[in-house]
Amino acid sequence: MENNFDPLIYKRYLKKKETFLLFKKIAQVSAFKNLKLQLKRREVIKRYVSQALGDLKHGFRYAKIEHQILKIYFTHPSFLKAFKIEEDYYTKNLKTHFLETQKTLKALNYPFDFKAIQASVRKRPYQKPVEKKEKPPKKPVSVDVNCEGLSDFTKEQFSKLKRACNDNTPRTPP
Secondary structure (H helix, E strand, O other): OHHHOOHHHHHHHHHHHHHHHHHHHHHHHHHHHHHHHHHHHHHHHHHHHHHHHHHHHHHHHHHHHHHHHHHHHHHOHHHHHHHHHHHHHHHHHHHHHHHHHHHHHHHOOOOOOHHHHHHHOOOOOOOOOOOOOOOOOOOOOOOOOOOOOOOHHHHHHHHHHHHHHOOOOOOOOO
């Protein structure tokens, strides 16, 4: 018991320190797990929102295509009859899809910007097909190499090159 050192108190201190560290570790792990869970939830919500918005965009695109088809239908009397039969099917389907998406976005507290979604669907104007112009055939490039004073191997290589470049020269099999 020198310098007021009490081994019993020290043992208690060590035990308390150990439990504190253990609790600290448990708290850290649980906080990390909690954070992971929150991030996962946020990701799921994000995915759900993006999916809903994507569905809406597809819906608009689908509606535009339908509208174009209807324009064609209305120009022809026989198609008008066919459309009248399936008119309610088209309109009901799109309406329910739209309302469902609106509800899910409101439930997720996501700002429902109808105009932004409409704007994000690109409007493609009609483009006339481009007529391709016929190009005149290319003139063959002739290669002329002076082989004087070169070794037989190099001469052979040059003759091969010349044959490859000048398509009009007959090829002899090796």
